[in-house]
Amino acid sequence: MLEIKNLHVSVGGKEILKGVNLTMKSGEVHAIMGPNGAGKSTLSYAICGKDGYEITEGTVTYNGKDLLDMEPDQRAGEGLFLGFQYPVEIPGVSNMNFLRSALNSQRRYRGGKDMPAVEFLKLVRAKAKELDMDAEMLKRPVNVGFSGGEKKRNEMVQMAVLNPSLAVLDETDSGLDIDALKVVSDGINRLRSPENSILMITHYQRLLDYVVPDFVHIMADGKIVRTGDKTLAIDLEEKGYVGLGITENAA
Amino acid sequence: MVATKEAQQTVEEVSGEYKYGFVTEIETEKAPKGLNEDVIRFISAKKKEPEWLLAWRLKAYAKWLTMEEPTWAMVDYPKIDFQDIYYYAAPKSAEDGPKSLEDVDPELLRTYEKLGISLKEQEVLSGVAVDIVFDSVSVATTFRKKLKEAGIIFCSISEAAHDYPEMMKKYLGSVVPVADNYYSALNSAVFTDGTFVYIPKGVRCPMELSTYFRINEANTGQFERTIIIADEGSYVSYLEGCTAPQRDENQLHAAVVELVTHDDAEIKYSTVQNWYPGDKDGKGGIYNFVTKRGACRGKNSKISWTQVETGSAITWKYPSCLLIGDNSVGEFYSVAITNNYQQADTGTKMIHIGKNTSSTIISKGISAGKSQATYRGLVKVLPGAENARNFTQCDSLLIGDLCGAHTVPYIEIKNPTAQVEHEATTSKISDEQLFYCLQRGLEVEDAVALIVNGFCKDVMQNLPMEFAVEAQKLLGISLEGSVG
Numbered sequence: 004m005l006e007i008k009n010l011h012v013s014v015g016g017k018e019i020l021k022g023v024n025l026t027m028k029s030g031e032v033h034a035i036m037g038p039n040g041a042g043k044s045t046l047s048y049a050i051c052g053k054d055g056y057e058i059t060e061g062t063v064t065y066n067g068k069d070l071l072d073m074e075p076d077q078r079a080g081e082g083l084f085l086g087f088q089y090p091v092e093i094p095g096v097s098n099m100n101f102l103r104s105a106l107n108s109q110r111r112y113r114g115g116k117d118m119p120a121v122e123f124l125k126l127v128r129a130k131a132k133e134l135d136m137d138a139e140m141l142k143r144p145v146n147v148g149f150s151g152g153e154k155k156r157n158e159m160v161q162m163a164v165l166n167p168s169l170a171v172l173d174e175t176d177s178g179l180d181i182d183a184l185k186v187v188s189d190g191i192n193r194l195r196s197p198e199n200s201i202l203m204i205t206h207y208q209r210l211l212d213y214v215v216p217d218f219v220h221i222m223a224d225g226k227i228v229r230t231g232d233k234t235l236a237i238d239l240e241e242k243g244y245v246g247l248g249i250t251e252n253a254a
Numbered sequence: 255m256v257a258t259k260e261a262q263q264t265v266e267e268v269s270g271e272y273k274y275g276f277v278t279e280i281e282t283e284k285a286p287k288g289l290n291e292d293v294i295r296f297i298s299a300k301k302k303e304p305e306w307l308l309a310w311r312l313k314a315y316a317k318w319l320t321m322e323e324p325t326w327a328m329v330d331y332p333k334i335d336f337q338d339i340y341y342y343a344a345p346k347s348a349e350d351g352p353k354s355l356e357d358v359d360p361e362l363l364r365t366y367e368k369l370g371i372s373l374k375e376q377e378v379l380s381g382v383a384v385d386i387v388f389d390s391v392s393v394a395t396t397f398r399k400k401l402k403e404a405g406i407i408f409c410s411i412s413e414a415a416h417d418y419p420e421m422m423k424k425y426l427g428s429v430v431p432v433a434d435n436y437y438s439a440l441n442s443a444v445f446t447d448g449t450f451v452y453i454p455k456g457v458r459c460p461m462e463l464s465t466y467f468r469i470n471e472a473n474t475g476q477f478e479r480t481i482i483i484a485d486e487g488s489y490v491s492y493l494e495g496c497t498a499p500q501r502d503e504n505q506l507h508a509a510v511v512e513l514v515t516h517d518d519a520e521i522k523y524s525t526v527q528n529w530y531p532g533d534k535d536g537k538g539g540i541y542n543f544v545t546k547r548g549a550c551r552g553k554n555s556k557i558s559w560t561q562v563e564t565g566s567a568i569t570w571k572y573p574s575c576l577l578i579g580d581n582s583v584g585e586f587y588s589v590a591i592t593n594n595y596q597q598a599d600t601g602t603k604m605i606h607i608g609k610n611t612s613s614t615i616i617s618k619g620i621s622a623g624k625s626q627a628t629y630r631g632l633v634k635v636l637p638g639a640e641n642a643r644n645f646t647q648c649d650s651l652l653i654g655d656l657c658g659a660h661t662v663p664y665i666e667i668k669n670p671t672a673q674v675e676h677e678a679t680t681s682k683i684s685d686e687q688l689f690y691c692l693q694r695g696l697e698v699e700d701a702v703a704l705i706v707n708g709f710c711k712d713v714m715q716n717l718p719m720e721f722a723v724e725a726q727k728l729l730g731i732s733l734e735g736s737v738g
Binding site for chain 1: 685687690691694698701704707709710
């Protein structure tokens with residue numbers, strides 16, 4: 004269970020999150036929507052522990068453990084996964100090698116042993132196939148020369164292999180054509196289970212047609228200002244933020 | 255150390271108990287400090303050298319006296335007092351060395367462990383007086399038997415002076431002339447040991463030759479001399495150095511390496527250099543002033559240098575190729591890592607003399623801490639070198655914002671048919687890359703090692719298998735503490 008209480012976050016001395024409260028139980032899928040600059044990405048980075056995101060107040064716990072006290076890699080070890088809005092390129096490092104290093108590092112964190120190479124190979128190939136990724140892509144350097152859609156698909160393959168218990172997806176659907184969107188939503192749905200929770204940050208209601216959330220939150224000016232079910236997203240699509248009485252600058 | 259373990263096993267199997275070798279020749283004496291003609295005579299006498307070699311040394315010494323230390327490299331260090339150095343020192347005696355691993359610096363042992371070096375080897379490397387039969391020398395000797403069957407000569411330079419004087423006379427100083435530079439002259443006067451390799455016509459050397467087996471000599475050999483000759487149609491792959499760090503009290507390391515390939519021959523020379531780089535505050539460490547040069551004398555011959563340089567306080571090194579034979583090929587693949595206060599000024603020279611000669615230079619420099627790394631390279635195409643081709647790629651990676659990377663390419667073209675390409679990039683490990691790796695569960699140091707290994711991939715893949723894995727680990731270890 005993820006519990007965020009009264010979270011205040013500053014970036015470069017400027018307060019972006021101004022008291023976010025959010026509770027996610029195992030197996031739940033939450034969506035966060037909101038206008039540009041509402042602090043959605045900041046929330047995802049703060050949860051995952053990116054440098055430069057200063058927590059000035061509040062707590063974030065996951066399964067009872069204080070996440071804010073942990074390094075980003077430790078948080079990953081606890082089961083966190085961040086789907087990046089702009090996945091990063093790592094020249095010279097093959098997807099396969101990258102994933103194997105990451106997976107084994109997480110296994111060691113949890114007190115386990117490295118996965119045998121053959122077993123790993125089978126796992127990665129199976130996951131790539133499920134998500135319709137060409138096996139050749141696994142040999143290519145991480146995200147180098149990938150199209151926007153390929154990068155997002157790659158994020159989904161990584162997510163499938165690492166099998167996180169909490170996935171935070173930061174606008175994973177933005178900039179995708181309809182086919183790529185289907186791949187991404189397929190990846191999310193495959194992860195969905197009574198054990199795994201998913202937090203989707205999105206601008207568009209269309210993703211929610213494919214992945215139906217249990218809860219929809221609307222964020223504005225650093226706070227969650229409205230919470231509802233899927234109908235809230237449909238309402239928002241029809242009326243817009245202003246129509247719902249939400250302006251960009253105030254709750 | 256895969257090769258070594260295999261080697262040791264082989265030796266155990268083959269020899270059981272092996273007492274032969276030049277172990278007994280090792281002296282326990284030291285020449286007096288400083289350098290003069292008497293010291294050179296002392297060294298030559300200790301080595302029981304022929305008269306002509308002593309004369310050669312003395313001539314080199316006389317030349318050296320007239321020369322000046324080079325100052326053009328982008329490195330900064332206090333002036334060396336050449337009279338304050340031992341030019342002949344026997345290895346540490348059993349009494350001086352640590353009695354057991356418990357007496358050895360734990361930091362050093364931690365590094366060995368990370369490199370996956372066995373306890374036995376750790377003892378050897380850290381100079382613990384060990385009672386083992388297969389010390390490095392006898393291992394080398396065992397292998398030499400096998401090599402001898404193929405007609406290959408693989409011995410110390412002192413032995414070569416005795417046993418193969420004609421070849422020594424012919425090749426010593428033939429690629430790197432005595433007066434080539436200050437340090438080559440110094441080396442010529444005082445070199446204490448080194449390796450001599452000859453591969454006969456048409457022979458493909460059946461194993462990677464390595465100086466790792468000659469470890470106890472490395473302790474003394476601050477002035478090594480290496481000569482490798484590949485006769486017509488032959489091939490050899492030579493691995494230099496040991497990937498485990500050797501603490502060395504000596505400050506100056508000035509080696510000379512000369513390679514010669516005849517028609518259709520190939521030499522692949524790989525170095526993993528991990529001498530003591532000094533501590534975090536830049537105290538101590540080796541000055542590595544090395545002259546390495548290969549001459550592709552024959553047509554269709556090839557010399558390939560691959561180096562991974564992570565050690566030494568200061569590195570001054572430009573492994574070069576003289577492309578004399580038509581269609582000859584020179585290659586230089588380099589990874590140079592500097593951390594803390596290390597300084598490296600390294601690169602290559604490709605001199606195109608014959609027709610249709612080609613050269614490739616791939617240089618990857620990684621700077622961290624407060625270190626400075628310079629690539630300095632020369633591509634020269636002489637008037638007779640029709641259709642010469644060169645491709646150069648120099649990439650620099652910066653970690654942190656207190657280090658520096660510099661690229662100084664010299665290009666001299668005297669023939670209009672030449673095709674020369676130069677590409678250079680400078681980049682930083684970005685916070686975004688690092689966070690991406692961490693978020694996937696990698697620890698900071700593993701993430702840096704992964705990114706750096708990716709950056710160096712083009713070079714690393716040219717290393718022989720035995721070296722590749724260790725070299726990868728070494729990159730990570732060298733950069734410890736450089737981030738966060």
